[in-house]
Amino acid sequence: MPSIVIVGAQWGDEGKGKIVDALAARADVVVRFQGGDNAGHTVYSGDKKYVFHILPSGILRSGVLCVIGGGVVLNLKNLGEELQTIRIPETDWRRRLRISGEVHLILPCHIAMDQASETLRGKGKIGTTLRGIGPAYADRAARTGVRLADTLDESWFRTQLRSCLDAKRGCLPEAQARDVCDADRVADEILALAKPYAGLIADAGQLLADARRKRKNILFEGAQGTMLDVGAGTYPYVTSSHTVAGGVCVGAGVGPHDIDRIIGVVKAYTTRVGEGPFPSELHDATGEMLRKIGGEYGATTGRPRRCGWLDLVQLRRAVRLNSLDEIVVTKLDVLDALDRIGICTAYRVGGRRVTEWPVNPVDVQQAEPEWEYLPGWQCATDGVTTFAKLPKAARRYIRTIEKRLEVPVTMISAGKDRAQLIIRKPAFGKK
Ligand code: IMP
Numbered sequence: 001m002p003s004i005v006i007v008g009a010q011w012g013d014e015g016k017g018k019i020v021d022a023l024a025a026r027a028d029v030v031v032r033f034q035g036g037d038n039a040g041h042t043v044y045s046g047d048k049k050y051v052f053h054i055l056p057s058g059i060l061r062s063g064v065l066c067v068i069g070g071g072v073v074l075n076l077k078n079l080g081e082e083l084q085t086i087r088i089p090e091t092d093w094r095r096r097l098r099i100s101g102e103v104h105l106i107l108p109c110h111i112a113m114d115q116a117s118e119t120l121r122g123k124g125k126i127g128t129t130l131r132g133i134g135p136a137y138a139d140r141a142a143r144t145g146v147r148l149a150d151t152l153d154e155s156w157f158r159t160q161l162r163s164c165l166d167a168k169r170g171c172l173p174e175a176q177a178r179d180v181c182d183a184d185r186v187a188d189e190i191l192a193l194a195k196p197y198a199g200l201i202a203d204a205g206q207l208l209a210d211a212r213r214k215r216k217n218i219l220f221e222g223a224q225g226t227m228l229d230v231g232a233g234t235y236p237y238v239t240s241s242h243t244v245a246g247g248v249c250v251g252a253g254v255g256p257h258d259i260d261r262i263i264g265v266v267k268a269y270t271t272r273v274g275e276g277p278f279p280s281e282l283h284d285a286t287g288e289m290l291r292k293i294g295g296e297y298g299a300t301t302g303r304p305r306r307c308g309w310l311d312l313v314q315l316r317r318a319v320r321l322n323s324l325d326e327i328v329v330t331k332l333d334v335l336d337a338l339d340r341i342g343i344c345t346a347y348r349v350g351g352r353r354v355t356e357w358p359v360n361p362v363d364v365q366q367a368e369p370e371w372e373y374l375p376g377w378q379c380a381t382d383g384v385t386t387f388a389k390l391p392k393a394a395r396r397y398i399r400t401i402e403k404r405l406e407v408p409v410t411m412i413s414a415g416k417d418r419a420q421l422i423i424r425k426p427a428f429g430k431k
Contacts, residue, residue, distance in 0.1 A: 071251020
């Protein structure tokens with residue numbers, strides 16, 4: 001039974017939630033391994049819409065064990081609210097949710113610092129989700145953070161938290177620091193919020209090793225996308241975690257040999273939310289149309305997403321960085337009405353033609369796309385259930401992606417509902 005990784009191959013919002021949810025029908029375990037509640041994974045089931053920020057998308061499938069790995073940063077208050085909104089009986093989620101003791105907690109001071117640092121950056125802001133993600137990861141790397149496991153001993157937790165907050169006081173305006181760095185008050189609040197989850201704290205790595213030994217199907221659910229990786233992304237316009245497939249090992253506590261397949265999710269066009277370079281961005285009516293038809297507004301912040309054509313230079317980089325075995329193309333139906341569809345095949349940088357992602361960040365900023373156009377199909381694809389029934393031009397578009405990236409497209413999503421999925425090769429075999 002395989003362990004499969006799903007990662008976003010672009011700048012996030014590729015539609016991973018729907019794909020994880022579909023694969024979770026055959027999975028035994030679904031694991032989040034990085035990020036926090038900056039993610040927004042949307043799943044449509046019948047007339048119901050679910051948006052997950054922190055819970056693994058497998059939570060909707062009753063037989064699935066959901067694990068929040070140690071590479072995640074956790075806002076306990078928002079976790080509680082999310083568990084309330086999805087209306088799963090408490091006895092059910094208690095049975096099916098486990099949280100690594102290694103997750104770092106997002107504290108009120110992290111949220112305040114996220115806001116303060118964005119304000120300080122002014123025009124050079126990152127455009128973060130203001131959820132405290134960056135400051136929480138910064139504390140983790142600086143060894144000044146607090147972890148969920150720390151809450152298991154009150155006196156230990158109070159000591160750790162105090163030293164964490166002492167270091168923050170000078171970084172915030174005095175009145176705000178008095179509030180969010182009040183160690184006794186924050187400790188009381190976090191200890192109360194953590195209490196309901198004490199019984200769910202686990203050694204995620206050990207749990208996953210046991211599941212693998214029992215030949216369970218394991219799905220690792222990436223959040224954000226490759227180009228937002230803190231190392232390989234468009235730094236500094238990135239998130240603060242490792243979003244690439246390699247992040248699974250450190251974020252879930254498994255070794256590299258414990259991964260069997262890696263699937264990249266590619267939206268049929270490109271979007272990005274927040275600031276930073278985006279070479280294939282469209283600043284015209286077509287970009288506006290993609291945003292409108294694709295409903296391209298952030299699931300977490302509601303911000304309009306920037307839209308553009310598919311970028312093969314960027315995607316080749318994603319294929320390499322993640323060792324992608326296969327690709328899932330999502331939101332194909334958003335292109336249904338178009339008479340032609342663009343693909344960025346190379347960049348022009350200072351008069352040079354460039355086919356690899358530039359090393360110099362200023363070159364990335366200045367990269368001008370070179371376009372190739374394919375014919376559109378101008379008919380509806382949502383509801384189509386087999387590849388053969390897709391219009392010829394849509395098949396050609398998919399085959400072009402496969403050929404240029406040298407990776408097979410094994411699934412195509414056209415339409416919002418979980419049932420609207422063309423499966424060319426099932427990810428998990430029959431159980
Ligand atoms: P942060 O993760 O809140 O620190 O934000 C850093 C950057 O990552 C910003 O450009 C965000 O818009 C972007 N980002 C964070 N989470 C997501 C996501 O789930 N989808 C798309 N972009 C995201």
